[in-house]
Amino acid sequence: MRTFDEGGGERADSGSLKRDFKTLRRILLMILGYWTHGRRVREAYRKHEAAGTTYWVDER
Amino acid sequence: MARIKPDNPPPAEYAFGYRRPPRSGNDINGLGVTKPAPAQPVFHSAGNARLEWQALDDFFGVINPWPVVRHVIANAWQLRKRNGPVNRRRRAVDDPAAMAVEVKAAAREFGAELVGVAEVTPEAVFAGRSAPHGNAICIGLSMDLKEMRHAPQPRAAVEVMRVYRQISRIAIRLAARIRSWGWPAKAYGNPNSTDILHIPLAVNAGLGQLGKHGSMISKEYGSNFRLAAVLTDLPLAFDEPVDIGVDDLCFGCRRCVIDCPADAIFDVKQMVRGVEKWYVDFDKCIPYFVKTYGCAICIEVCPWSRPGRGGSLSRTLLAKRKMG
Numbered sequence: 089m090r091t092f093d094e095g096g097g098e099r100a101d102s103g104s105l106k107r108d109f110k111t112l113r114r115i116l117l118m119i120l121g122y123w124t125h126g127r128r129v130r131e132a133y134r135k136h137e138a139a140g141t142t143y144w145v146d147e148r
Numbered sequence: 149m150a151r152i153k154p155d156n157p158p159p160a161e162y163a164f165g166y167r168r169p170p171r172s173g174n175d176i177n178g179l180g181v182t183k184p185a186p187a188q189p190v191f192h193s194a195g196n197a198r199l200e201w202q203a204l205d206d207f208f209g210v211i212n213p214w215p216v217v218r219h220v221i222a223n224a225w226q227l228r229k230r231n232g233p234v235n236r237r238r239r240a241v242d243d244p245a246a247m248a249v250e251v252k253a254a255a256r257e258f259g260a261e262l263v264g265v266a267e268v269t270p271e272a273v274f275a276g277r278s279a280p281h282g283n284a285i286c287i288g289l290s291m292d293l294k295e296m297r298h299a300p301q302p303r304a305a306v307e308v309m310r311v312y313r314q315i316s317r318i319a320i321r322l323a324a325r326i327r328s329w330g331w332p333a334k335a336y337g338n339p340n341s342t343d344i345l346h347i348p349l350a351v352n353a354g355l356g357q358l359g360k361h362g363s364m365i366s367k368e369y370g371s372n373f374r375l376a377a378v379l380t381d382l383p384l385a386f387d388e389p390v391d392i393g394v395d396d397l398c399f400g401c402r403r404c405v406i407d408c409p410a411d412a413i414f415d416v417k418q419m420v421r422g423v424e425k426w427y428v429d430f431d432k433c434i435p436y437f438v439k440t441y442g443c444a445i446c447i448e449v450c451p452w453s454r455p456g457r458g459g460s461l462s463r464t465l466l467a468k469r470k471m472g
Contacts, residue, residue, distance in 0.1 A: 103233075104232075107228055108228060111224065111225060111228040112225075114224070115221055115224055115225055118221060118224070119221065121210070122209075122210055122214075122217055125210065126209075126210030126211075129207065129210045129211065130210065130211055133163065133164060133207075133211060136163045136164070137163035140163070141163070142162075142163060142164065142165045143163055143164045143165075144164075144165060144166065144167040145164050145165070145166060145203045145204050145206070145207040146166050146167055146168055146203040147167055
């Protein structure tokens with residue numbers, strides 16, 4: 089059951105738990121991506137920068 | 149306060165690029181197009197849409213320093229509450245003007261520094277997207293100038309994302325308040341709320357005017373602020389666009405043009421999708437924006453961004469115009 093207080097408080101229900109879980113999953117994937125694939129991209133980019141060559145963003 | 153100078157800006161030379169360059173962002177944005185048309189999303193996506201410049205956007209996402217990304221992630225987490233169930237007991241609204249006053253007071257109570265209300269017009273919605281509600285409550289929040297003086301260094305990028313996170317929170321709280329009154333409301337926090345264009349809405353809501361550097365200029369904060377919005381069906385009286393004299397200064401001022409390392413700012417207005425307006429060269433701006441994690445030089449060197457300057461500048465410019 090969903091209830092409201094003045095101020096917009098909203099009680100957790102199955103719908104909001106599902107939404108929270110989906111967002112949490114997306115965020116965990118973002119963090120994982122940043123520290124795995126992202127780290128490789130940052131390292132490759134720095135190498136290209138130091139060598140004066142080009143890192144192609146549309147090639148993986 | 150002395151003029152803000154860019155903090156050791158790196159040159160507009162890039163160690164990244166496209167093997168197969170995408171279509172020009174200026175073409176996608178409708179530069180030179182005389183017929184009115186809706187804006188096409190080109191960079192900064194929301195959801196699963198793959199945009200023309202998506203590869204560079206993805207690259208931008210992972211080269212940003214962790215203190216920036218941390219704010220992006222926290223923002224994404226809180227924005228899960230951008231929408232929600234609406235109270236079944238709807239509050240009657242007899243006076244949209246009084247309601248607008250109350251909504252603006254609520255927005256300020258939650259921390260907004262600039263607030264205005266505008267109708268959601270077609271030019272404020274991206275092509276192929278839709279706006280769920282007809283009224284927009286536009287809010288603005290200033291950035292810490294001490295941090296922004298470091299633009300285009302990462303410290304300024306952290307401040308930008310901190311403010312986006314904070315203003316999203318304000319929009320989320322305001323939308324929840326409106327839903328508690330029985331009216332649907334959805335919060336739009338930047339920078340990835342790509343269904344709507346915040347600037348046309350904020351201009352119509354009277355928050356400020358579009359400047360030569362392609363960003364908003366307000367009397368209170370110059371360009372040193374960020375935008376968010378709440379879209380709702382709550383009946384509200386609309387604000388009027390303001391004229392603070394931005395064009396009077398921008399026509400003669402070349403500060404942002406000179407200080408832009410990428411040479412991306414046009415000196416004269418351009419025809420964009422049937423409207424003559426200030427426009428920034430996308431293809432020159434965005435690579436530099438990516439290289440410097442968001443740049444922000446143009447908005448910080450703008451004379452309007454000097455604290456306490458906007459009011460007197462506006463009065464002087466409007467008085468000069470009156471005198472002819």
